[in-house]
Amino acid sequence: xxxxxxxxxxxxxxxxxxxxxxxxxxxxxxxxxxxxxxxxxxxxxxxxxxxxxxxxxxxxxxxxxxxxxxxxxxxxxxxxxxxxxxxxxxxxxxxxxxxxxxxxxxxxxxxxxxxxxxxxxxx
Amino acid sequence: xxxxxxxxxxxxxxxxxxxxxxxxxxxxxxxxxxxxxxxxxxxxxxxxxxxxxxxxxxxxxxxxxxxxxxxxxxxxxxxxxxxxxxxxxxxxxxxxxxxxxxxxxxxxxxxxxxxxxxxxxxxxxxxxxxxxxxxxxxxxxxxxxxxxxxxxxxxxxxxxxxxxxxxxxxxxxxxxxxxxxxxxxxxxxxxxxxxxxxxxxxxxxxxxxxxxxxxxxxxxxxxxxxxxxxxxxxxxxxxxxxxxxxxxxxxxxxxxxxxxxxxxxxxxxxxxxxxxxxxxxxxxxxx
Numbered sequence: 001x002x003x004x005x006x007x008x009x010x011x012x013x014x015x016x017x018x019x020x021x022x023x024x025x026x027x028x029x030x031x032x033x034x035x036x037x038x039x040x041x042x043x044x045x046x047x048x049x050x051x052x053x054x055x056x057x058x059x060x061x062x063x064x065x066x067x068x069x070x071x072x073x074x075x076x077x078x079x080x081x082x083x084x085x086x087x088x089x090x091x092x093x094x095x096x097x098x099x100x101x102x103x104x105x106x107x108x109x110x111x112x113x114x115x116x117x118x119x120x121x122x123x
Numbered sequence: 124x125x126x127x128x129x130x131x132x133x134x135x136x137x138x139x140x141x142x143x144x145x146x147x148x149x150x151x152x153x154x155x156x157x158x159x160x161x162x163x164x165x166x167x168x169x170x171x172x173x174x175x176x177x178x179x180x181x182x183x184x185x186x187x188x189x190x191x192x193x194x195x196x197x198x199x200x201x202x203x204x205x206x207x208x209x210x211x212x213x214x215x216x217x218x219x220x221x222x223x224x225x226x227x228x229x230x231x232x233x234x235x236x237x238x239x240x241x242x243x244x245x246x247x248x249x250x251x252x253x254x255x256x257x258x259x260x261x262x263x264x265x266x267x268x269x270x271x272x273x274x275x276x277x278x279x280x281x282x283x284x285x286x287x288x289x290x291x292x293x294x295x296x297x298x299x300x301x302x303x304x305x306x307x308x309x310x311x312x313x314x315x316x317x318x319x320x321x322x323x324x325x326x327x328x329x330x331x332x333x334x335x336x337x338x339x340x341x342x343x344x345x346x347x348x349x350x351x352x353x354x355x356x357x358x359x360x361x362x363x364x365x366x367x368x369x370x371x372x373x374x375x376x377x378x379x380x381x382x383x384x385x386x387x388x389x390x391x392x393x394x395x396x397x398x399x400x401x402x403x404x405x406x407x408x409x410x
Contacts, residue, residue: 018255025251025270026248026252028269028270028273029244029248029269030248032244032248032269032272032273032283033244035245040249088273092270095266095270098266099182099267110182110266110267111183111264
């Protein structure tokens with residue numbers, strides 16, 4: 001049973017989770033395409049900044065491990081954004097923390113199956 | 124007719140009751156069908172190629188089971204063993220599109236070179252920049268797959284295509300289908316006599332076709348298009364023309380009736396292999 005405080009926490013930090021996921025995937029995408037796309041990079045930076053703002057919330061005790069993973073993911077993402085070396089290890093670490101967070105509380109899927117083509121409303 | 128390649132459709136999971144309306148545009152209130160998840164295995168000319176590689180059960184098995192009733196997931200090692208192969212034997216993998224159930228198991232094929240349309244990846248990555256209200260567009264995409272693509276790129280094992288490519292392997296052509304099921308899906312044309320004007324062609328349609336009702340007696344698109352239904356209809360015509368009008372040779376990997384159309388068998392654990400063609404000297408894997 002999830003407490004009301006945790007439900008409120010889930011609602012509050014969900015946008016941060018999505019922003020961190022987006023920024024991580026975008027930076028990885030730039031590496032795949034070997035592109036220097038300033039607009040995409042700016043989009044990733046903005047998503048990171050939004051996430052940092054959103055993560056500044058009251059965290060109930062039972063959600064502390066979840067919040068810790070999100071903070072770690074954000075820190076890894078920050079390193080990926082500013083490193084002079086290979087950002088991939090930081091992106092993989094951020095992805096791992098997001099995955100860990102997604103397993104702790106409901107409502108944080110890494111893949112949006114609800115809108116996937118294999119969903120019952122459409123394959 | 125001499126075949127250059129043996130071709131198999133191998134099932135690795137299924138959904139027992141899937142609404143037909145998701146598969147055939149407009150087929151509302153017509154009940155459910157069994158939906159298999161399969162990949163295609165092509166063996167011959169010194170290569171082992173796959174069309175799509177399935178999804179990673181470790182990550183998604185429980186979620187998919189709960190949300191969709193997906194069941195009976197089997198690993199590539201178990202599935203490929205039914206046709207005398209191991210994941211390490213796979214040299215090439217043609218990814219028809221970027222949905223998790225088609226490219227979500229890259230890491231299980233350590234020696235394969237992967238092919239995908241560049242537009243398929245670049246448009247997904249662009250779409251991530253859109254505001255939250257556009258999130259429907261991102262359905263079915265796993266950020267970790269993009270991460271894996273980075274590593275594939277660096278090891279020279281990812282080929283991003285810009286449109287069609289002929290003879291990627293002898294007798295095997297890859298065709299782009301932009302703005303159809305996804306940003307840029309891809310279909311595979313296999314000329315099993317290796318002739319330029321083949322009389323022995325197969326098409327592997329990815330998710331451009333789900334069932335035979337999508338192709339005959341007239342073109343009815345699938346129930347899900349990121350792009351346009353018009354493009355799906357026109358692509359259907361290209362697929363059918365590639366096999367000289369024989370729609371049974373347009374292979375839809377979610378079509379449960381393939382097993383009734385071609386030689387097929389399932390083992391005691393439900394791993395089903397359907398044999399479409401057998402190269403010279405290759406034993407049957409279904410008899």
